Amino acid sequence: MRFITGVLMVVVLAVGAFFGYCWYGAQMQIVGAGTAVTPAADAMDTFASVREQLAQDAFYGEKFRDVDFGGAENYSFVTLNVRMKNIGLFPMEWVRVTVEPVAADILQLPPEGDPPTLARLSMGEYAVAFLTQGEGGARTYRVTYYVLGRQFTKEFTV
Helix, strand or coil: CHHHHHHHHHHHHHHHHHHHHHHHHCCCEEEEEEEEEEEHHHHHHHHHHHHHHHHCCCCCCEECCCCCCCCHHHCEEEEEEEEEEECCCCCEEEEEEEEECCCCEEEECCCCCCCCCECCCEEEEEEEEEEECCCCCCCEEEEEEEECCEEEEEEEEC
């Protein structure tokens, strides 16, 4: 009887350790993040495209506030590059990075292509850009993703 109790105890501990690792592995690790500021005058194609999409009510990004656009010299595009690590056994799907806007931020550009997936036990890089009237500066960003259909969120400041 002691032998069976011992074997069952080992099995329960192994299953508990496995589920604990799965929960721990579902937490994304931010390896590095950095921003680059580009004056809108240096990215006139993108700036003109955004203005046209807004005028036609065809903008698919996230708009933080309404603004009457002036010249491109008053605006900047801030691009955030995030390096992420998935240490879990399951892929992280529908990864999305959003900015918590400050008063000067106008809109966040829509992501290109399909929502990315971070494969199990891998690293990946994701970029997001937004339009602002101010400088780069420190902002809070939120990464949302799904593991086995459950949503997870991670916040960080750069």
